[in-house]
Amino acid sequence: MTKAASAAAKDLAAAGVGGVHLAWADNNGIPRSRIVPVGGLADAAVRGVGATTLFAVFDSHDVITYGHPGLATPSGDLRLVPVVERLRRLSGQPALAFAPVRQVAADGAPWPYCQRSVLERQVAEAARRGLEFRAGYELEFTVTPAGSAELPGHPGPAYSPHALVGLDGFVAALLHDFAGNGLGIGQLHAEYGAAQLEVSLAATDPLSAADDQLLARQTIHAAAHAHGLRVSFAPVPDLATAGNGWHLHTSVRRKGRNLLAGTGLPAGDGAGYVGGLLRDLPALTAITAPSVPSTLRLRPGFFAGAYGFWGVENREAPLRYVPGSAMLGEGHANVELKTSDASANPYLALAVVLAAGMAGIEEGVVPPEPIAQDPGGWSERERETHGVRPLPSDPAGQDAALLACPRISEVLGTELLGAFRAVRASDAAWAAERTPEEIVAAHRWRY
Template structure:
């Protein structure tokens, strides 16, 4: 970073201090999401924000080798004690947190000490994927559905904090103050909430947010999850976003909604547009490899099974909620197989790469699946284990080239580290360990 840019960032941050102080902010949480989907943080007192914006905050690159339980993989390019990075907060996303009074939040980009982008920076990868599409005249809009379960905060296991039925108003009534406080906090933080409702599993809720540019959509997914976590804690509750909370129950999904635009026109709403079809076909072709990104935990494959509306089949259909790709008529493409153990920046990046490859290659879709895919023996399942997904990812030249050799290798190393961690674990043990980590 040159001196002029450093001075500009310092001045920008300085100009924000009074407004934040008026809102009783005393510190800023600067976050990034590691390759295991865990949001990590470094924080600075409010008066140190200008220095952090101009010079960054030091952080070890060792976090690229972290597993969900904080053990560290000694990978090919990550996991060692040597080196240092700088976290630069994105001041355009700086947000005073209504769910955590006294705090503000900003997502970080990661750079080396010389100012070059870190080759394993997830946010930078998502930005680069969007830029490649933009160079071809396309824009992507994205948004996430965030599902979570609310448990009692005074027990180690999971006891639902509400007993009302699936999608039942009674469940929302039971936790009325909690739900109202959560929605109020999200809105106060500038999150455009589309809808909120109780979901199928015991104690489960879902919130959907409006489409944004893909990097900001991933930012919002982080902000929403951490706000849910904070508001839950203030109510004496615990929130879990894990793909499996109880072994025999329905898990939490993290569905991605994505649309392709050209000349301010949503190509998914424009009828039979060949580029929208090609984008969808590109995602469909690479779904097995994409599972290493969007279904990145051992617990993911306890969720990704038929008859759970988890999208366990490599198929697409119009409004078909059991296919991995659901075409929402006139609006967008929903990727249903992904869950919230995933890093949202990697999810949007990899999905854009796959879709873009489909557009470049002019791919066409097979016939849509119009019934439950389990009834069609020729419709393939998605990977049934994390090992199968990692193998598909490593064999996919388009994705690995877009990630770059260091990033792609570390993704595989971290995934195999989790596989080894749970090699002898029962489903009950996997669920117990992961329940409160995501």
Template structure:
């Protein structure tokens, strides 16, 4: 049951106010992957939902360092959009119900859709999938690092062992409150556990329809930050939080039935699933520019670190960029899915999901043939063997990833020039500024952005 199921459908605003809402936070995720928010007090809730909240279109070209770059698609400081809180996705940020969050759509002042809205871009691809007879589910796995100390002098909160019970117990009070807050928000986390790096934690979110899944990922990140602060901790979802350590990913799991035919069975991916996976595989270079677009993303995406450094797929192969997951024998075929390992939380979840869906749909429409699965670490092959098998290394630099995105007609068409052009401008600004710094300084510059 979602949070909104408990609201009075005739007047959800009164239900929120009667339930104790004191403040509503509404937000978008910009082309730098940063969540930008505005808030209204309870007494302004009805007006905000009716009229929207003003937001300059220039946010489309706001960069990771808060500088403002330029794009022909955005008229500088001129103009205004309206943030329209979507109360169908409203959720409390804690069990006390005092502060709620709702994702926002960007509309014109005439309340018409605007072509720079990232959430709308995902909605278009979701509608396209439904029209093709697909029932798509996405699920995000979010990795983050927990620190003690201050933002100026952070220290990882745990020192291992990786996946160990010791860090689990060290963080148990934080973990319990986090799970309770997620439950109160209608997000039924599937797993929460220490990860490989010191201080690293992963939370696995349940599968949902594409827009709902992206909303859920943003909600979960806010709750993590909020609960961490209540425990005197700091959390960071940045792709790398400690130079030289294993970085944080934001993996997307996707599956889709086609006219009720499941995504896979005991024999592996179904026919339509193979075409969907093949479409994503074909666009992986350009997808890297959307899913992993920060100045440290390529530093995280290195071989033999389970980060998907090579464009290939394999059944339960955690070194392949695309990992086919058949699931436990007791949960098949419903559990079958494909994990995309290249992404991180510096990407905009709405654009990442939209680009993945568009690539998969292109594979289905063109009936692309999926190559043979790779059943070992692709780094263990020689260069010649990888070439013979069609395995390629994904872009080694941010500029290479952005160039691949720029050349992808599939992704550009799906997102639209009004999103892609500002997106490239923002990320290239990052590459020419923060990207010129040594790794440790780049990590420091991004640590508290996400």
């Protein structure tokens, strides 16, 4: 590792790079980083860079909560160790590079609050079971001129090419910088919401998908700044419009075969995967859409997934099965989780999705029949007949769902679960004294 880091540092320095962002996401999904001079990269790869242990109990407003007994004092240090094989020079910020980190204890031992390590454990467990996952994010975000939260960054119409004419320079920079940063994308377009765009990241292994999500955010923010724009990834940038989802697509393979493959409904282990996700959906959502604005986003009729059900190509469903086709091939099949947004830590989000899906396969969980309609337009009796219930709509409901599901809560481990819950409780206490408009405004630029 020392040789690889030294070689990488030498190449970066020759290219004019002066520093490296050592980046991670906290328990609110907010990216954090420390920049080290490029000449210090090799040393950081061996000894790490110091940081306070209290990052695990920062809430969404940078308030440090001491509500978790394991991190109840300002004393303590951890080390941030760059994952050198994921190092990337930032095309849109040529004097800087970017690397995700592992968080370890001061003596180099595993640290129980490291979110990336949680996902690493689930990936290892999948390999033990002979399973391999693929994952990819669709990132929705809102564009505004710098210095304004009111004027739209593009006038619409939704999905229109001429909606983006005024953003030509920004769009060109995104395409250029994504390619330069080694990020594959499927498409980029004007989305349904006011001044909303979406970019789809190429599917890859789960750890790379989580790393790529952080890198994509940095790439988009930098390109926007360079073109006099500002972007919001907040779950709800404005109460009057559609929110920003970060839809998470996953598929699972055994011996190279996609278990979801087919042009009809998933069967066998593929059905078990869907059934496992659906069974644990309330607890999953407590991790994948965990913030107070997340609950404001989960409204019927907004393609956000307000009720617990699944469907085939049903964009109102929180679990949307995307089958293969004659054009794309059966192996294209995947499941989209719509109750996912930027306030989720990407490593934790993927870890719990993998865990729920693997449990469904292991136990042979059979999902109910898919639903093609929007249950938001049904009567309470119709929803009850079909077993469709609202997903948790407030922090207390999410916390209860998480605690009621050991399959999900135990993925995090006792220490990290305690810190995560303390952060959520701090956010809930803050929000209890504020209006929805104040909550939205306070989170607009956090992610």
